[in-house]
Each structure stands twice: as C-alpha cells, then as structure tokens.
Amino acid sequence: MFLTGRAADAAVALGDDALVLSHRLGEWAGHAPMLEEEVALANIALDLLGQARFLYSLAGDEDELAYLREERAFRNAQLVERPNGDFASTIARQLYFSSYQELLYTELASAEGELAPLAAKAVKEVAYHRDHAVQWTLRLGDGTAESSRRMQAALTDLWRYTGELFDPVEGLPVDTAALREPWLASVSAVVRQATLTLPDGPDRSGWTAGGGRHGIHTEAFGRMIAEMQHLHRAHPGATW
Amino acid sequence: MTTAQATDTVDQQADFDAVVSAEGRIEPRDWMPDAYRATLVRQIAQHAHSEIIGMQPEANWITRAPSLRRKAILMAKVQDEAGHGLYLYGAAETLDVDRGELLDKLHAGRQRYSSIFNYPTLTWADVGAIGWLVDGAAITNQVPLCRCSYGPYARAMVRICKEESFHQRQGYELLHALSHGTPAQHAMAQDAVDRWWWPSLMMFGPPDDESSHSEQSMAWRIKRHSNDELRQRFVDICVPQAESLGLALPDPDLRWNEERGTHDFGEIDWSEFQQVLRGNGPCNEQRLDQRRTAHENGAWVREAAAAHAAKHSARTSDDAVSGTATGEGAMAG
Ligand SMILES: [Fe+2]
Ligand SMILES: [Fe+2]
Numbered sequence: 001m002f003l004t005g006r007a008a009d010a011a012v013a014l015g016d017d018a019l020v021l022s023h024r025l026g027e028w029a030g031h032a033p034m035l036e037e038e039v040a041l042a043n044i045a046l047d048l049l050g051q052a053r054f055l056y057s058l059a060g061d062e063d064e065l066a067y068l069r070e071e072r073a074f075r076n077a078q079l080v081e082r083p084n085g086d087f088a089s090t091i092a093r094q095l096y097f098s099s100y101q102e103l104l105y106t107e108l109a110s111a112e113g114e115l116a117p118l119a120a121k122a123v124k125e126v127a128y129h130r131d132h133a134v135q136w137t138l139r140l141g142d143g144t145a146e147s148s149r150r151m152q153a154a155l156t157d158l159w160r161y162t163g164e165l166f167d168p169v170e171g172l173p174v175d176t177a178a179l180r181e182p183w184l185a186s187v188s189a190v191v192r193q194a195t196l197t198l199p200d201g202p203d204r205s206g207w208t209a210g211g212g213r214h215g216i217h218t219e220a221f222g223r224m225i226a227e228m229q230h231l232h233r234a235h236p237g238a239t240w
Numbered sequence: 241m242t243t244a245q246a247t248d249t250v251d252q253q254a255d256f257d258a259v260v261s262a263e264g265r266i267e268p269r270d271w272m273p274d275a276y277r278a279t280l281v282r283q284i285a286q287h288a289h290s291e292i293i294g295m296q297p298e299a300n301w302i303t304r305a306p307s308l309r310r311k312a313i314l315m316a317k318v319q320d321e322a323g324h325g326l327y328l329y330g331a332a333e334t335l336d337v338d339r340g341e342l343l344d345k346l347h348a349g350r351q352r353y354s355s356i357f358n359y360p361t362l363t364w365a366d367v368g369a370i371g372w373l374v375d376g377a378a379i380t381n382q383v384p385l386c387r388c389s390y391g392p393y394a395r396a397m398v399r400i401c402k403e404e405s406f407h408q409r410q411g412y413e414l415l416h417a418l419s420h421g422t423p424a425q426h427a428m429a430q431d432a433v434d435r436w437w438w439p440s441l442m443m444f445g446p447p448d449d450e451s452s453h454s455e456q457s458m459a460w461r462i463k464r465h466s467n468d469e470l471r472q473r474f475v476d477i478c479v480p481q482a483e484s485l486g487l488a489l490p491d492p493d494l495r496w497n498e499e500r501g502t503h504d505f506g507e508i509d510w511s512e513f514q515q516v517l518r519g520n521g522p523c524n525e526q527r528l529d530q531r532r533t534a535h536e537n538g539a540w541v542r543e544a545a546a547a548h549a550a551k552h553s554a555r556t557s558d559d560a561v562s563g564t565a566t567g568e569g570a571m572a573g
Contacts, residue, residue, distance in 0.1 A: 019308075023303060026302045026303060026311075026315055027302075027303060029295060029299035029302050029315070029318050029319075030295045030296045030299040030318070030530060030534065031530070031533075031534045031537075032534065032538065033534070033535075033537065033538025033539075033541035033542060034538055034541070034542060035292065035322050035325050035326050035329070036326070037538075037541075038292075038295070038319070038322035038325075039319055039322050039323055039326070042315055042316075042318065042319035042322070043319070045315055046312060046315055046316060046319070049308065049311060049312050049315065050312070052308070053308050053309075053312070056308075062308050063307050063308060066308055067306075067307075086537070087537075087538070087541045138548065139544055139545050139548040139549075140541070140544050140548075142548055142551065143543070143544025143545065143547045143548040144540065144543050144544050144547045146540050146543075146544070147540055147541070147543070147544030147547075150540070227303050227304060228303060228304065230304060231304050231305075231306045231364055232306040232307065235306070235422060235424060235425065237422075238306075238421055238422050238424075238425055239417065239421060240306045240307040240309075240310055240414075240417060240418075240421075
C-alpha cells in the first residue's frame, strides 16, 4: 500500500535524510580512526539505510527514488549532506541529527499515521546513534587540547545547518518547530558536560530559499549523488 | 639453565606434544614452544591484517552500489570484515602481543597481508567476484583452521567461517544477477572473473615443493592440508559453480580428469605472484598508504579517548561518561 500526496512526500523527505546520512557514513569505511569505529559507523549507516528503504517503500520504488531523482528533487535537510570532514565533524553532525531524529521519531511513534510503526522501531536505533555521538562528544570535548579544539570547531561549523531541522515537513503529523526547545536543551547539556560551548551564531545562513526541505542543497550534495547514482543510471532498466 | 628448569621444559614439551597429537586444544595459559607461539603470532597477525586491508577494495564500491539492497549487503560485508579483524587481533592478543604493535608492523611493511587485496576493483562485478572467489578461497583455506590446535584461533575461525560463507553466497548471487542480466552486465561479470580467477588460485600460496612453513605447521596441527591440496579442492568446487553462473573460467587447460577424479588446470604464473608479494602489484602502495593515513589521522581521536578515560577513571564519581566506552583507551599510543 503506497502513501500518496503529502503523506508520501513526508515519507520521502525523512527517507532522504536517512539515505543521505547513511551514504556519508558509508564513506568512512576503511578510513575510521579505529576498528571499533569501523564497526560502529557501519552499524549506524546500516540502520539509517534500513529506515530509508522502509520509508521509500511507502511512497514508491526504493531504487527509483534513490537513483533516478535529480538533486533538486531530494528533500533531506542540508545538515546530513555536509561532507564528513574530520572525525569531530562527523560526530557533531551525528549529535545534532540524532538528537533531532530521536525527538521526531518519538513524536511520530505516538502520532496516528502510517509512519508510526517505523518510528517506534527506529527510535530505538536512533537512541543508540545518539548515545554513540554523546559519548564521543564527551571524549573529544574533554579529551586532549587538540580534540577539544576540533570538537568545538565542528560544533560551530555545523551550527548554521541546525535551524532548518525545525522547519515544517509537509505532510508530517508532527509540529517540528516544537522540537526545537527540547533539542536545544538536550544538545546544550551534552555540550556543557563536554566542557565546550554552544555556538552563539545564527542557526541558518542569512539568506535562504528554504534549504534542503525545498530541494535547495549545498554544492557538495550534487557530487555526492552523482557518485551514488552513476552506475545505476549507466544501465537503464537493468536489475542488480 | 639449571637442571631442574631443563627437566621442566622437557616435561612441558612432552605435555604439549601429547595434547597436540591427541587433537586437544592449547590455551593461552598453557606452556607452548616459543617457535609455536611465534608461528601463530605471524599467521594470526597476517590473517587479521588481511581482513582490514581487505575492506578497502570492496569499500571502494559502497558509494556506487547500484541498488539500495546491494548497498546494504556490501556495507554489512565490509563491516563483517572489520569484525573479523577485531576477533583476530583479539586472538593474537592472547599470545602477549597487542594490536597497536601489530598495526605498527603492518604499517612499516614488516608483516604481510594477503596479496589478493593488491588487485584493484575496477567494476561493480569485482565486488561479486571477490565474494565468490576470494571469500570462497578464504573459506577453503580457513575451514580446516577451525580445528587448529590453538584454541582462541580455532574459535575465532568458527565465527569467521560462518560469515565468510554468507559473503561467498552473496558474491555468487551478485554475479548470477549480472550474468543473467543485460549483455553489458554479463560482459562486466565475465571480465571480473577473468581478472580474479588466477589471483584467487594464488591465494593458496606457493606450490608444495616451495612452501617454507608447511611441514612444521602440519606437525603442530595449525595447518592440515597442503597448499596444492587446498587449491585443487577450490578448483573442483568452482568449476560447477561457474557453469551454473553461465561464466567461463579463463583457463584453456581446465578439464575433468577421469583417472584422478579431479580437474586438471593450467600453469599458474608464479612470477606474477612473486612480483605482487614483493610489493609490485597494482595496489600495494595504495592499500598500505590508505591504512597508514587512516591510522595517522585517527591518532588524535585515540589519544583523546585515552586522555578522557584517564581523567574519568581518576574522577570515579562521574559516572555519566563511563557508559559505553569500547576499549579505545587500550589502543592509544
Ligand atoms: Fe573476513
Ligand atoms: Fe569475507
């Protein structure tokens, strides 16, 4: 049973968040700072890919959605498409996003609707993702001088992509703006415990045409999906 | 050495020999000859290194996997290989060496990994060929190791072999889809098999009359079958599978030998094997460079984890941060 209209759009937008972040985490394979993190980052990537596939399946064919849409048709938040950077950047992105996703899925799980069963399952996965990010934020923030500097820089650098998370997602039965306050409370508690400070700059760029939820992405995203889609598109109609 | 110590060693050697020849298991606390320990460290380290270097050629395709299902399978596979590395470094650590030390030796080029990973993955079909042939050859090599005389290694191999056989089936299935897909997909699959077949046969090591470590390893029940026996077994397994895949194996001399009840196959180009072993394969430098770079780029992360753990074991009251540490501290430095 496919969703249609705005409910389908909402499933695709959340699916895009999950797919794009999964893809970015997959880029770490073979490059992680230790074997335990090869395993952990792949775990998170696989959870997210599973979520994406389920969400896409509610709206249509998963591979058509992933491989045959162009850049402007993707509805993921820009935060998840940001390049991995160093390990601190990846952790900051994880902290911001998993904290948001946990709140969002908790709300979705209790709301009426087709996404509730997925949200109920995914919220457990996301709690683990968040715990992973929290533990690393604490270790890096309160580790060495270098790790603290890097973690602070990463938090500051990605801060301006966080505001968009609380924009409305069309068709989603959740008041995303209302998630901002609990999100800020939980993220700032972690940051404080990590002996770091929450960035005080704007949480979105000064000029914005709406961002990822409206299909406006960052330049890095075009390259990312070019790589992701190339082989599939090179063999139209083939099955794999 | 005093007479008493000498007698001890003689008794210990006799006990060790008795356990090994009765197919018993040697455990980490048991006495073992120095040469046995050294052989195991060398072999387990090489095996562990192969698992983690082996992540690279396949990770090369994670971002380009042509369907989400294949992307998930491939990511899980590469993750399994990291897990195999963890089990095996763990097994090596029972012999009083640590992972950091072994990684340093790998990075310095003083310990080896399987030469097969010095070949490039040029197309998506290579992911299938690696699963089918490379994981397949690894299983043929490793199943006998599940009965290795050294307990921790044998137990690690039991877990690993289960997962390797998944990988082998997934690779076969991937190639099957390509072989029965469009003409371009079929050609891609055939090309991959053409390139990976001979290197896979080389995975069993040099021919028996040139293999340097075999005899003693057999006596110690570390090794059970000769290189050539295992290679032959692998060829016999692959031939019917290639037929059902609809793919040709690139060897004009390959044919069933009724008399021997096994397949004859062509001469392996051992000069290529020696070249790759000496570091002159297509990707030797690239693989080792990536490994070193990942390790060096990760140094500050490992140092931070160690520093954090040290601070907070001193401040035991702070339990909020002692939660799910995964042992990184032990790895730093
Ligand atoms: Fe493996
Ligand atoms: Fe494998």
